[in-house]
Amino acid sequence: MYKKQLKTCCAIFFLAFGIPYLCNGQNNTKGLVNIQQLIDSLVTTLNNNYVFPEKAESISIFLQSQLNKNIYAPYLKNPQKLAEQIENDINQIHHDPHLHIQYDPGFVAREYAKPSEEEVNQSKKFWKERNYSFPKVEILPGNVGYLPFNGFVDDIESAKPTICSALRFLANTCAIIIDVRENQGGSPDMVSQIESYFFREKTHMNDLINRSAKDTTVFYADPAKADSLNLAMPVYILTSHKTFSAAEDFSYGMQQAKRAIIVGEITGGGAHPQNPFSIGQGFVSSIPFARSYNPVTKTDWEGTGVIPSVKVNAETAFLKAQELIFTEQLQAAKDEQAKHKSEYYLRSLMPTKDTKNIPLDLLSQLTGTYPDVTVYIDKNRLFCKNNHSRKVTELKLIANNLFVLEENAQIQFLKDSTGHYSSIKIYLNDGSIFQQPKE
Numbered sequence: 001m002y003k004k005q006l007k008t009c010c011a012i013f014f015l016a017f018g019i020p021y022l023c024n025g026q027n028n029t030k031g032l033v034n035i036q037q038l039i040d041s042l043v044t045t046l047n048n049n050y051v052f053p054e055k056a057e058s059i060s061i062f063l064q065s066q067l068n069k070n071i072y073a074p075y076l077k078n079p080q081k082l083a084e085q086i087e088n089d090i091n092q093i094h095h096d097p098h099l100h101i102q103y104d105p106g107f108v109a110r111e112y113a114k115p116s117e118e119e120v121n122q123s124k125k126f127w128k129e130r131n132y133s134f135p136k137v138e139i140l141p142g143n144v145g146y147l148p149f150n151g152f153v154d155d156i157e158s159a160k161p162t163i164c165s166a167l168r169f170l171a172n173t174c175a176i177i178i179d180v181r182e183n184q185g186g187s188p189d190m191v192s193q194i195e196s197y198f199f200r201e202k203t204h205m206n207d208l209i210n211r212s213a214k215d216t217t218v219f220y221a222d223p224a225k226a227d228s229l230n231l232a233m234p235v236y237i238l239t240s241h242k243t244f245s246a247a248e249d250f251s252y253g254m255q256q257a258k259r260a261i262i263v264g265e266i267t268g269g270g271a272h273p274q275n276p277f278s279i280g281q282g283f284v285s286s287i288p289f290a291r292s293y294n295p296v297t298k299t300d301w302e303g304t305g306v307i308p309s310v311k312v313n314a315e316t317a318f319l320k321a322q323e324l325i326f327t328e329q330l331q332a333a334k335d336e337q338a339k340h341k342s343e344y345y346l347r348s349l350m351p352t353k354d355t356k357n358i359p360l361d362l363l364s365q366l367t368g369t370y371p372d373v374t375v376y377i378d379k380n381r382l383f384c385k386n387n388h389s390r391k392v393t394e395l396k397l398i399a400n401n402l403f404v405l406e407e408n409a410q411i412q413f414l415k416d417s418t419g420h421y422s423s424i425k426i427y428l429n430d431g432s433i434f435q436q437p438k439e
Helices: 011-017 035-049 053-068 079-093 117-129 156-169 188-198 246-256 314-332 336-348 360-364
Strands: 021-023 100-103 107-109 138-140 144-148 175-179 203-210 215-221 235-239 261-264 274-280 283-288 290-293 373-378 381-386 392-394 396-399 402-406 409-415 421-428 433-437
Touching (some): 188 203, 188 246, 203 246, 360 373
Parallel strands (some): 175 235
Antiparallel strands (some): 138 144, 203 290, 396 402
């Protein structure tokens, strides 16, 4: 329901995203389109179902005026172009990214039909094979959890063990990054399910006001649904322009409840779930029949998108979120070791350079033997050998005289009062620092 209009004639795919279409193999209609009948049908459908009654009325008046001007006459033998023209005209009055007109007589709206048992089983198999849209779960350096997922599936009961296992794996992290940059929507029930793991008390997150059914569904983040798993660490949600619909619902709700920091781009701006309605002669109109209503803002993100707390390009959002996490930890550090630990991980986010591009005379100034390590040059590259384990690593430049020593350590070369490099500092990822003189 919370998904952009799909145009692929595949029953499994439609079932998976809740789009109530079936491919029935009709032939294309022949002859001229009865434009008066088509506009009358569209106007009636909009007036009965569109989430904004006043907008439906404005659209209806404009379409009738266009009809009276014979605007559609050139397209009566080209239904695809006619559908495009009608949609363009609608957008002149009111732009809604969920409102579409298309000609495809192979699709029949089945608004109230239930899928067959076979179709349901195919849909369940479809999502299970895709791990319910969870491609991976990861713990990043610095004990930061990372959870990307690309859809909100309808089959909550089947997906719930996967959701819970993924989040339980991250239960001991210091912060979680949830990545919905490639997520374009799905089920609002799954939105509510995932939100429930992040609240200690039942929290009102969103209302879905349904004009067609004349009712309102209230969604809560409810710890009772969270399998006794409560995650209290900071949450950062990554967004892009492609983030849409239910993914926006999740981001917006978590943001307004002050439970997450949104990092990335303004999202697509689709807050209104839609259904397809047959309007005759092979034409189908996808019409938003409901709207979201946030209890904090008293509105939704339709047309505006979710505004990130920290605006950056989607490509850099992942790195930026980590920077925000470690900066926050640095500001909250209660002792020197905690401070040094946060500084270490902030430095680790900086891009590194190969030492082969550093002039050899500069590299040679860094070489030498220290109590724990020996630094030397081999083929114009700088290496470090552990004097105890004999392990050798190639140094990677972070900035100036600071290098990555190995996965969990950094090394800095220090000058003395004469301008010579006479000592080093070794920084460990637990915040420990060791300074050693050159022998």
